[in-house]
Amino acid sequence: MKIFATYNIKGGVGKTATAVNLSYLAAMEGYRVLLWDLDPQAAASYLFRIKPRVKGGGKALIQGRRPVDDAIKGTDFDGLDLLPADFTYRNLDLMLDSAKQPARRLAGLLAPLKKEYDLVVLDCPPSISLLSESVLHAADLLLVPLIPTTLSVRTLDQLTDFVSGFNGHKPAVLAFFSMIDRRKRLHIQIAADLPAERSDFATAVIPAVSVIEQMSVHRAPVTAFAPRTMAARQYRELWHEARDRAGLTTG
Numbered sequence: 001m002k003i004f005a006t007y008n009i010k011g012g013v014g015k016t017a018t019a020v021n022l023s024y025l026a027a028m029e030g031y032r033v034l035l036w037d038l039d040p041q042a043a044a045s046y047l048f049r050i051k052p053r054v055k056g057g058g059k060a061l062i063q064g065r066r067p068v069d070d071a072i073k074g075t076d077f078d079g080l081d082l083l084p085a086d087f088t089y090r091n092l093d094l095m096l097d098s099a100k101q102p103a104r105r106l107a108g109l110l111a112p113l114k115k116e117y118d119l120v121v122l123d124c125p126p127s128i129s130l131l132s133e134s135v136l137h138a139a140d141l142l143l144v145p146l147i148p149t150t151l152s153v154r155t156l157d158q159l160t161d162f163v164s165g166f167n168g169h170k171p172a173v174l175a176f177f178s179m180i181d182r183r184k185r186l187h188i189q190i191a192a193d194l195p196a197e198r199s200d201f202a203t204a205v206i207p208a209v210s211v212i213e214q215m216s217v218h219r220a221p222v223t224a225f226a227p228r229t230m231a232a233r234q235y236r237e238l239w240h241e242a243r244d245r246a247g248l249t250t251g
């Protein structure tokens with residue numbers, strides 16, 4: 001079982017859009033996939049038509065008083081299950097803080113699922129905190145969407161510094177450009193230079209297009225309802241790069 005996390009300290013950069021599409025694409029290739037919506041805003045749960053609420057409360061689940069298995073829901077897609085968000089996740093840091101070994105909590109909760117899933121995707125809320133440490137411990141691969149600005153490059157440097165200085169398990173990082181606007185000269189320039197300079201950059205580039213926004217209307221991944229679009233093609237490319245980096249064997 002491999003664990004991916006979509007991660008960025010910023011919100012609104014395409015973390016959920018990526019988690020949703022990559023989970024769907026993995027399931028379509030025959031992998032058994034669990035998407036865990038860790039954001040109290042519950043966008044991933046909404047997109048898969050699952051009510052955000054964990055039976056017995058998110059707190060009991062995080063603190064290990066309730067098995068993760070109990071809260072898992074099936075989606076409309078074969079091979080793709082979802083662990084819904086819970087509004088109590090707004091206090092996830094406090095919940096982790098009161099758990100034993102908070103930094104290892106997520107990894108510990110997911111360990112019993114090893115036989116059931118080939119891939120777990122963690123859709124993270126925007127934050128850098130105890131949860132981040134727990135995510136870093138658990139994840140094999142961090143997928144980091146970046147909007148191409150000079151500041152985003154700094155964000156990535158800060159993240160890679162944080163990961164390499166991290167005392168414990170270190171995930172691999174795969175950054176990629178998200179919401180790239182081809183009409184903006186700066187976007188094009190940054191997107192052209194950076195991937196060539198760094199090995200932690202994907203060649204896939206996710207365009208800023210309305211068909212991705214329409215996911216919330218269709219309540220489905222764009223790779224499912226508009227598979228022939230450029231956006232879907234780029235998500236497929238990103239999935240293949242992520243799959244190969246993580247060394248996922250065929251599902």
Ligand SMILES: Nc1ncnc2c1ncn2[C@@H]1O[C@H](COP(=O)(O)OP(=O)(O)O)[C@@H](O)[C@H]1O
Nearest residue numbers: 011012013014015016017179207208209212213
């Ligand atoms: N490539 C894109 N092009 C256009 N809109 C996008 C794109 N990616 C995400 N969005 C939209 O932007 C908003 C934030 O995206 P989301 O994936 O939820 O970000 P995050 O999870 O990082 O907060 C959503 O309304 C989503 O539909």
Ligand SMILES: [Mg+2]
Nearest residue numbers: 015016039043
């Ligand atoms: Mg999100």
